[in-house]
Amino acid sequence: MSEHAGPLAHHFEDIEQQKxxxxxxxxxxxxxEVLFFGGALTAYSIYRGLYTKGFAVGSxxxxxxLGAINTAVLLTSSLTMALAVHAxxxxxxxxxxxxxxxxxxxxxxxxxxxxxEYHHDYVEGLVPxxxxxxxxxxxxxxxxxxxxxxxxDFRQVELYxxxxxxxxxxxxxxxxxxxxxxxxxxxxxxxxxxxxxYPTPIELTGLYWHFVDIVWIFLFPLLYLLRHxxxxx
Amino acid sequence: xxxxxxxxxxxxxxxxxxxxxxxxPDRAEEHPAAAVYGANVTTYYAVFGALIALTGxxxxxxxxxxxxxxxxxxxxxxxxxxxxxxxxxxxxxMHLWHSPRLTWLVAFGALLWxxxxxxxxxxxxxxxxxxxx
Numbered sequence: 001m002s003e004h005a006g007p008l009a010h011h012f013e014d015i016e017q018q019k020x021x022x023x024x025x026x027x028x029x030x031x032x033e034v035l036f037f038g039g040a041l042t043a044y045s046i047y048r049g050l051y052t053k054g055f056a057v058g059s060x061x062x063x064x065x066l067g068a069i070n071t072a073v074l075l076t077s078s079l080t081m082a083l084a085v086h087a088x089x090x091x092x093x094x095x096x097x098x099x100x101x102x103x104x105x106x107x108x109x110x111x112x113x114x115x116x117e118y119h120h121d122y123v124e125g126l127v128p129x130x131x132x133x134x135x136x137x138x139x140x141x142x143x144x145x146x147x148x149x150x151x152x153d154f155r156q157v158e159l160y161x162x163x164x165x166x167x168x169x170x171x172x173x174x175x176x177x178x179x180x181x182x183x184x185x186x187x188x189x190x191x192x193x194x195x196x197x198y199p200t201p202i203e204l205t206g207l208y209w210h211f212v213d214i215v216w217i218f219l220f221p222l223l224y225l226l227r228h229x230x231x232x233x
Numbered sequence: 234x235x236x237x238x239x240x241x242x243x244x245x246x247x248x249x250x251x252x253x254x255x256x257x258p259d260r261a262e263e264h265p266a267a268a269v270y271g272a273n274v275t276t277y278y279a280v281f282g283a284l285i286a287l288t289g290x291x292x293x294x295x296x297x298x299x300x301x302x303x304x305x306x307x308x309x310x311x312x313x314x315x316x317x318x319x320x321x322x323x324x325x326x327m328h329l330w331h332s333p334r335l336t337w338l339v340a341f342g343a344l345l346w347x348x349x350x351x352x353x354x355x356x357x358x359x360x361x362x363x364x365x366x
Contacts (some may be wrong), residue, residue, distance in 0.1 A: 020333055020335075020336075023332065023336060024333075024335060024336055024339065027336050027339040027340060028339055030340075030343070031339055031340070031342060031343035031346075032343075033344040034344070034346075035343065035346060035347060035350070037287060038347040038351070039350070041351075042350055042351050042354050045351065045355070046355070046358055048308075048352065049265045049358070051357075052304050056304065064292065064295070068288060068289075068292050072285060073286050073287060075285060076286065077282045078279070078281075078284075078322060078326055079277055079278070079281040079326075080296070081326075082272075082277045082325075082326045083274065083277060085270070086270075086272075086273075086274060086277070089270065122315065178310055203270070203328075206326070206327070207327055210322050210323075210326045210327045211327075213322060213326075214318075214319045214322050217315050217318045217319050217322070218312075218315050218319070220288075220291075220315075221291055221295070221311035221312070221314070221315055222311070223290065225292065225294075225295035225307070225311055226295070226304070226307055226308055226311065227295065228298075228304045228307045229304055230301075230302070230304035230305075
């Protein structure tokens with residue numbers, strides 16, 4: 001097998017070995033990504049433990065229905081991505097193009113909702129730093145919470161929003177990169193690349209996209225749903 | 234010669250569909266819904282349905298009140314549900330279930346290192362005030 005024919009690179013024994021090696025490389029990259037997000041999540045867990053009240057109040061300022069809808073949007077994009085990988089492997093080009101395009105569209109929908117949420121936080125004065133001036137209306141909203149749990153230190157709430165913007169911002173950056181890769185592959189597929197003999201590039205994009213989905217699966221409850229400061233005070 | 238990545242029998246039991254690998258192009262045209270990467274379209278839709286149901290469950294659980302229970306009860310419930318969801322995505326969407334054992338090693342190696350980072354950091358903060366100089 002000295003000829004360089006088809007997608008098999010000369011330094012691999014056969015196409016199966018090449019596919020496994022490519023997937024393994026992607027998994028190794030994703031392992032570094034786990035620790036990249038993991039560092040930020042470890043810091044988040046420490047501060048949520050130290051400043052439970054401020055973080056509970058910060059979470060209560062999120063719009064839960066929008067977060068839940070965005071979770072469903074991202075899960076649906078993972079489904080279409082899995083269907084795209086399947087279509088590439090069985091050589092169904094029409095289904096491949098359709099599912100890649102749907103994945104892109106759902107990714108864009110997710111980012112659109114995220115932009116709306118960021119704007120909403122900006123209007124309420126919840127963007128940390130020089131912009132952090134929570135409006136009176138926002139402060140009034142937590143009066144019942146304060147009656148039960150005592151006064152809330154808004155510096156803790158600001159720290160929650162630092163974590164919120166860093167974590168969701170890094171997640172959104174990963175999605176933008178993924179959407180760039182998907183766009184390139186959509187163009188290449190239309191030019192006849194990635195047939196059933198070597199669908200691996202689509203499979204690897206799928207691994208990345210699903211990983212970004214998993215990050216959101218943890219971010220959604222951690223940032224939107226933990227509104228409770230515990231019993232009594 | 235069998236390389237370290239070769240599929241020759243050391244990964245998955247031979248009776249699982251993943252061992253057959255992706256279908257050949259000829260077979261694919263006969264069976265457009267055939268299993269590739271050990272999963273077929275029906276699996277994907279079932280996993281998707283479970284993921285949406287679990288999302289509803291975690292949102293619903295966040296509205297429950299546990300009286301005087303500490304806040305961490307909600308955290309543990311939310312993280313348990315998120316863990317199940319992540320597991321479904323890993324095993325079926327990312328085809329880990331039918332991947333070589335070397336891939337399992339890398340995936341769980343990442344989780345092991347993550348656990349070391351988190352557990353040692355938590356134990357530090359937890360035990361900091363135990364000894365006063």
